[in-house]
Amino acid sequence: MKNDNIKNQYRVNEQIRVREVRIVGDSGSTVVPTRQALDMARDQGVDLVEISPNANPPVCRLIDYSKFLYQQKKRAKEIKAKQVKVEVKEIRFGPQTDEHDYNFKLKHAKEFLEEGNKVRAYVFFRGRSILFKEQGEVLLLRFANDLEEYGRVEHLPSLEGKKMFLYLTPKKAGVAKKSQQALDREKKANEQKAAPQTLVKENEEDKMELPANGGLFANAKMSDSAKEKIKKIKD
CATH class of the missing domain: 3.10.20.80 (Translation initiation factor 3 (IF-3), N-terminal domain)
Known part of the structure; x- marks a missing residue:
């Protein structure tokens, strides 16, 4: 056609x-x-x-x-190959997501942003779990902070019905997605290279610093209450 x-x-x-x-x-x-x-x-x-x-x-x-x-x-095919299709990828959390699940989803979000896709992360509150909406907001703010190197906050956490959404946009233009075999080879090579230098850092995942002005939240307005919630994560 x-x-x-x-x-x-x-x-x-x-x-x-x-x-x-x-x-x-x-x-x-x-x-x-x-x-x-x-x-x-x-x-x-x-x-x-x-x-x-x-x-x-x-x-x-x-x-x-x-x-x-x-x-x-041939020219049309070359132009299409150079274009990066931007998609919105979803990451779903529960209000009491454990550390293992959090890190697993954080890894995928990094991959999505590196490929040039936007990320829509949300916490789903089921039944009486809506009582933990403040905990869900803190979780999303931590998520955004951990992705500071890869994406900018497009929209701070906001509650829509039973879901609280956070929107992130990639900092860099996307690149063509590599094959799974290429990714596996790179992962193996990186693990072999980094193995002698691996250091165990305890409790580091529970700490976060308030971003400097013009940093992660440069494109989004943050309320005083949101700042206070970020500070609580450090305690």
């Missing part, structure tokens, strides 16, 4: 029914009657292809139409 769209985008040979056209090539351009341009194409064993129909007169090239279509398809 996409190939047909490219093919139908251009008029060729007798489909071009204007009085005159501008022929462009390596040697420059010239305006000639359309009938003469068709004769030139036949003499050279190529096609008359209209590449700019809205110009006055329309711009055409003398080129093999099959070769021209191949070049257009």
